[in-house]
Amino acid sequence: MSEAEDLQAFALNIQQDVIARADAAEDGALRAEAFAELMFEHLVDAGEIDDGIPCAVEGRGIRCSGYFLSEDNDRLDLFLVIPRLDGIASSVPKADVDAAFRRLSAYLEKAAAGLHKEREEALTGYDMSRAIWEARDDLSHVRLFVVTDGLATVEQIESTMFGSIEVSSHLWDLRRLHRAVSSGANREPIHVDFPKLGGSPVRCILASPPDSGYRCLLTMLPGNLLVEMYRQHGPRLLERNVRSFLQLKGKVNQSIRKTIIDEPQMFLAFNNGLSVTATGLKLIDHGDGTADLLAADDFQIVNGGQTTGSIFRAWRKDKVDASRLQVPLKITEILVDGDIEEIAPRISQSANNQNKVNMADFSSNHPFHRKLQELSRSIWAPPATGMQRQSRWFYERARGQYHDALAQNRTDGERKAWEAVHPRSQLVTKTDLSKYEHTWSQLPHIVSRGGQKCYLDFMDHVENRGSFEPDEGYFERCVARAILFRRAEKIVSRQKFGGYRANIVTYALAWLSHHTAKRVDLQGVWATQQLSPALEAFIETLSVHAHEHVTTPPGGQNVTEWCKKEACWEQFRERSIHIPANLEAELLSRDKAHVAGSTHALEEQTSVAETEQVARVAAFPAQTWFDLAAWAKDTQTLQPWQRSLSFSLGKLAGSGKPPTRKQAMHGEKIIAEARSLGFRG
Incomplete structure (x- = not known):
């Protein structure tokens, strides 16, 4: 074409x-x-x-x-x-x-x-x-x-x-x-011309390990050159960094900032410097193991985001003379026979030792996403009520997969036939999935922090689950939660609240998940590809309550910031809203929900640490929980939901049943808090 x-x-x-x-x-x-x-x-x-x-x-x-x-x-x-x-x-x-x-x-x-x-x-x-x-x-x-x-x-x-x-x-x-x-790389590569940037080439020590697919350059970069790079390109410099630098809040960041401002002459001694990947280096090789670096393509800082951001902010805000700083720099050039998409993350993960590395950032190839993609290409969705044609829900683990698949159909007729099977309205991206799953996991404050932060938090949950692998049942429930969320969006839009649709939807559905104990018949939603009239009507009711709650933050706070706080969810979670009898009749019993897997999601997959926590909480005698609930009521020290959960844990212990992961997590906190307040049970 x-x-x-x-x-x-x-x-x-x-x-x-x-x-x-x-x-x-x-x-x-x-x-x-x-x-x-x-x-x-x-x-x-x-x-x-x-x-x-x-x-x-x-x-x-x-x-x-x-x-x-x-x-x-x-x-x-x-x-x-x-x-x-x-x-x-x-x-x-x-x-x-x-x-x-x-x-x-x-x-x-x-x-x-x-x-x-x-x-x-x-x-x-x-x-x-x-x-x-x-x-x-x-x-x-x-x-x-x-x-x-x-x-x-x-x-x-x-x-x-x-x-x-x-x-x-x-x-x-x-x-x-x-x-x-x-472009394949899905971004515009950064080209750095060092003479234009700082007035002269950069002298480097050059090393080329045999049969490695790369070569390395070691040098000292004046801080003002780094400032100019960041000024021109901003966070794009850090795209391959497993821990993109966003704010000066951690202890390490403040330490870097203090050195930059108070002891710039010590920066070289105290700082580990930057690790960079690049391609197409233009060099003047002196033949003695040194070279002058003239230019580099696809210049990416894979380790040193904190250093880069700290120097830039100190120059911008604190008026520091960045030219006084000498920044250690290692540039790894991935040669023609090397794989930059495979090597760069490994360099970044190996070099990052200042803070915990977030392994989820390089996750489009994660087995979880690959398996979900595989399932989405093979599972047929039932026809919607009144329809005959079956279709598929297309999971896009990497941007552009849907359009690439569509483009493989050459004629208009072939494209129309493919789209009939894979309607765009049934396209689900990674960020979509994280939003749906975190909402049902009752984390609306995380969803409200935006698509990228929600996605990274979701991937942390996936990582922490260990060997969790999606199966057909999980995929079908994912689709059901997608239908639930998207239909709720339409219901909220119809009411013309004037704003905050995303927050209203996630808070309303999180309340529904919590107060029905996830007993909504997701398999029924999958089977019909739609929500029942009773469920739709109640979501409309819930959305009115959610709108009222999120738009009236205490103390005149910013609404958007209020929605991101766990306190916002904790308050809305405790709001009393009557569930209509016709919807209650549709909910699965707890036993059926467990058998059908309706409550089974990532949050129910327990890690070793969580299994041990469940065992510790289950070891408390029933009487301890009953005594704690009575003590809390008499002293008015714990919140009502904590007293209620204590009593529920007592009943579970009395019947010999273990608590859920979430009950155990809250139960251990309740015991610790009660003892700090004087409970002696």
Whole structure:
């Protein structure tokens, strides 16, 4: 196919993906939000951003479609989408792009000046505007993104300053998005030209172990060169780092910062430096084991994210002279016969010894995802009620698999037949899965932290489960939870609350999971591919309660931040909401739920440590729990749910039954807390 044909097909895919996400709704606002969500996912996969939160604000001279603020409030990304959704690779007028950047810039200025004070608190735009206003004194860099599915002709947009804050503009049009998606590496490689960066080549010691597939360069990099690299490329420098640096909160980070500010001359002695992978190094080899490094392609810091971020922030915020710092640097060039995707993670995992390495970051090839993909390609879903055709739910463990599979069908007829079997509305991504599973695991505060953080937390759960392998039953229940979540999204959208749909949905369904003890008939949902009228009606009721709860945070907190806190979930979990008799009649008995596997999910797979904890709690006599419950009631020291659980643990012990993993976890905490408060049982 020619480039024009590729772009045409890509534009059509975007259009159809958005229509599937918006459930074919004609509502322009809903489609714009779905388009924004899809574009954020593409930018995350391209390594351009950490995450994005859809949030539409429009007013006189201002527009914004979403934002993302780093945890230390140092970097703000603002987005404005221009969705054409015509399914053709058409041009976007330069005037439209220029106007988009002007309106986004105007929104930044108004938000930093206190725009939220003029807005209604219950609307999503209020939180975004307030967050920007609260971060205004901490911000050092703002990136403005205009994203469109049209073809733009703007070549370059210069950075500007907003007070002391650098503001850079980034245009992502159909061609750039397509290149990122189809490049194989799924991101734009970083090219570093050292003479342009710092005025001269970098002298290195060179080593080339035989038959290794790589060669290494050792050098000292002046801190100001590192600052300039990070200023130009930001977190994209750290894409292959197993522990991306996001904030200055850990003890190690504060120690690095203290050395940079107070003892820059000691930095070389105290710091382990950076490990970098690269390809296509341009060298002047002196033949004596040394070389001058001129340039490098695909430059990635795989260890040293904390060092890089700390130096940059000290330069930006504390006005440190970074040229006084000497940073040890090891560059590993992966040669033609080496596998960078296999070698780079191993370098990163081996080199990272400052903090615990998060092994889940390199997880698209994890056996869990591979098995789920395998199941999704072989299991037929039952036809929906009233339909005859069976279909499949397509699990996408790596971005673009769905479109690649679709493109293998050459003719329009073949593509239509394939899409009939694999409808876009039944596409599930890794981040989708983590959101559905964590919601049912009663972790709505984690889900509310955004797609990437939820996914990494979910993968930590998978890692901690050890040898858990999905089977057909697990896959079917996953799909049932997907149907439950997606239908809840439609129910909430229909009520036009004005914002916070994602938070309302996850909190409502987490309450349902908790208060029904996960006894919803997921196998029945799988069998019919839909929810019962009683369940849909109750989700609508729950969503009203969830909306009221999340939008009235105590102490006037930011709603978005409130939803991320465990205290928010703990309070909503205790809310009393009557479950209607017609829904109660549909719930499985506890025994049937256990036999059917409806309560079986990752959280029920116990590790060795959890098995030992269950055994410890089960060893307490029933009378101890009964005495504790009575003591707590008399002294009014524990929360009602803790007293209730103590009594339940007593009944289990009396009947010789072990507690669940979750009951054991809470039970051990209750015993410890009660004894610290004076309980002597």
